[in-house]
Amino acid sequence: MDELFRRPRRTIAPGAVHLPDWLDLAEQRTLLAQCRAWARPPAGLREVATPGGGRMSVRQFGLGWHWFPYGYARTAVDGDGAPVKPMPEALVELGRRTAAAAVGEEFADAPYDIALINFYDADARMGMHRDQDEKSLDPVVSLSLGDTCVFRFGNGETRAKPYTDVELRSGDAFVFGGKSRLNYHGVPRVHGGTAPAELGLVGRLNITLRVSGLEWTD
Template sequence: MNALIPRPRMEVAPGAVHVPDWLSSDLQRTLVSECRRWASAPVPMRSAVVPGGHKMSVQTVCLGWHWQPYKYTRTADDVNGAPVALLPDWLIELGRDAVVEAYGDSGKLYTPDTALINFYDENARMGMHQDKDERTDEPVVSLSIGQSCIFRFGNTSNRNKPYMDLEMQSGDLFVFGGPSRFAYHGVPKVIAGSVDPESGLSSGRLNITLRCTGMS
């Protein structure tokens, strides 16, 4: 979504970089189209159930490795038992480009092996959490498409303050690694009526996170 006043690139914390409007409208539409395909087969998009029985409000489908709270597997044992779809080379390259955008040439070796694709409707939320199921401290790449949201990025010690609330708009890139790799973060709110009509979505928010699992 093109702002009247350009939004500046910002290092939110050491190793945590927000790049507004990084994805072109054409690429957003391509990602939306591909996500619709990935969400139907071989493993359908679903709301994961955390230990204790709580169903997440966000719906998820995965590529490369299947994530369920709180582990990675090659088959979707909590859904239909099918092997997950492969992570395509072009999406790996997009993740590498994102890390180069955030960190410069040091990102050229970044090779993600999984993508978690989350869909938020206007009522969906994501509580403060760490991405720590991976066996590596390689950066996480986060791409936002569709409706804007409030993205809360916190500290590495606990879910409480200090944290910063950022507005993530369609096309935005956020990369966090280094000292911020295990920072708590979440989405307390999807902003109603904020969908970018050029994104390919009529409602809701897609968040694609690319990660290195450190598994083989």
């Protein structure tokens, strides 16, 4: 019965909006092909080591800026050391278009300059955390490709309740800014084998677009 009707947009918290089916299948295929090319070395997909000596179950790479725990650099300082690939203009425009549709036209010209791209297999998880390494508080734009996941969107004070679990499917967007920009969030579960067969992806890709507020110094 659910599939008879288009899923409506939903405001999860002030400034936090779920846009179901934001990308159509053709857009998803194009973005997936681009991500596969961007993920190749140099400065490609890698495992992320945590300060405590562990490793994240999610694998990651960046465009525009390279994220490492807990900061940004212009080279893959915890990877192969290569310069990070530039932020594609197509992702800048996609970030602007998505943010404007979700939370307001004032972000139609936001200077998106970071894309963090995470790959989840069926066993990968992301603990509750805040996106607080940027100097800018412009909205974060999150795009999902592949397997469905449970996205847990929490509060701004603690990793514990209250939080809301949102099902993110392939093609969905989730935007959070304003009063919710620094809220805790994570991915406690990925539903393996749920990606659209037509997409040709095993696992989940999450593309998060951010405004760094940082200056590039040589």
